[in-house]
Amino acid sequence: MQINRLFEIVYILLHKKTTTAKELAERFEVSVRTIYRDIEILSSAGIPVYTSQGKGGGISLLDEYVLNKSVLSEEEQNEILFALQSLTVTQNPETNRVLSKLSSLFHKSKTNWIEVDLSPWGSDEKKKRKFTILKNAILNQQMIAFTYFNSSGEKSIRKIAPIKLKFKGQAWYLQGFCLTKNEYRTFKISRMSHIEITQELFTESLSEGLSVEKNEQSSQKWMNVHVKIAPQGAYRVYDEFDENEITRHPDGSFTVVTSLPESKWLFHYILSFGDDMEVLAPQEVREAIKDKLHKMIRKYKNGQGIT
CATH class of the missing domain: 2.30.30.520 (SH3 type barrels.)
Incomplete structure (x- = not known):
């Protein structure tokens, strides 16, 4: 990717002082013309890169140039490193190389303070x-x-x-x-x-x-649901509902007024709280939960199980 190549060219020039377009072209497996276009882009971005002819000539940066002071503020440096550190989850080798080199350029040693894992907790x-x-x-x-x-x-x-x-x-x-x-x-x-x-x-x-895009939820209907949650269900309350939807009571219980999808999922979600949650409104949801619980009880009363 071009942005990675531009950063690497600056890194090379900061450490090698002078190089040639041919050397850079061979390194990145692009044409010499592409390298010169990259040099033009760097120059237009305010990075003092120049070319010189003759013996010992090539592509160089001004001696007094320092990337972390001339181009990016401290906050901008941290934002770039944060974004790259987040992207390491993709396991793209280029991301790790650029992160390492920019950390060196910015004189930042602490880049492992964030880790992103796409898989859920406990995933096999x-x-x-x-x-x-x-x-x-x-x-x-x-x-x-x-x-x-x-x-x-x-x-x-x-x-x-x-x-x-x-x-x-x-x-x-x-x-x-x-x-x-x-x-x-x-x-x-x-x-x-x-x-x-x-x-x-x-x-x-x-x-x-x-x-x-059109997804499965595009025509989803929603309804306002009023529930009461017992103190022992507190561990889920602030994980799953917005703070402004929650009222905490002196006995440690909660009432929550929230909007939930009007679907079969709603009943499974409510039942996942077990006896820690009680639906207060709307009445039709309360009645539907009661009906499902009666059906479950009948299954256990009439079922034989495995012997």
């Missing part, structure tokens, strides 16, 4: 490999094929151009262009299986249409 190696496959497909712009179960449990085989990994609502999603549906879609990664990278490549232009 199989789940972690899934993220590695998706990451490689996105970076290499390769199509993928996989089996997918939608929110209704319907199974389908999909083929997509993967564009972006996205974390939202405590779950990871993959956004891309679905060739099966011929439109942009968002897929919940936990519902994807048998993921395979194909040999087919897709172009950068596909990424431009992502803003008009």
Whole structure:
């Protein structure tokens, strides 16, 4: 990538003092003309790089030039290093090289204060490999094929151009262009299986249409739900609800008024709290929960289990 090459050229010039366009072209496996275009870009950005002719000539920086003082503020340096440190999750060798070199240029020794892991806590190696496959497909712009179960449990085989990994609502999603549906879609990664990278490549232009994506939630209806949560359920309250939705009571219990999707998921979510949560409103949700609990009780009363 050009931005990485530009940083490396500055790094080389700071340490080697003088080099030639031919040497740089061979190093980066590009043409001499490309190197001269890079030099023009650096010059227009205010970096004092110049060329000299004759014996001992070449490409150089002014002797008094120091990158970390002349171009970027302390805050800007930290922001760049933070962004690169976050990107190391992609395991792209170029990211690590640029991070190392910029850390040296900026005289920063502490760059390991943040770590990003795309996999959920407690994930086994199989789940972690899934993220590695998706990451490689996105970076290499390769199509993928996989089996997918939608929110209704319907199974389908999909083929997509993967564009972006996205974390939202405590779950990871993959956004891309679905060739099966011929439109942009968002897929919940936990519902994807048998993921395979194909040999087919897709172009950068596909990424431009992502803003008009259509996902499974596009027509989702929402409802206001009023619940009471017992003190022993406190560990989930501030993880899953906004502070302005929560009221804490002297006995340690909570009431929460929030907006939740009107779907089958809602009932499973409420029941996941066990007896730590009680629905106060709306009444139809309260009645539906009571009906589901009665059905569960009947199963355990009438069922034989395994002997």
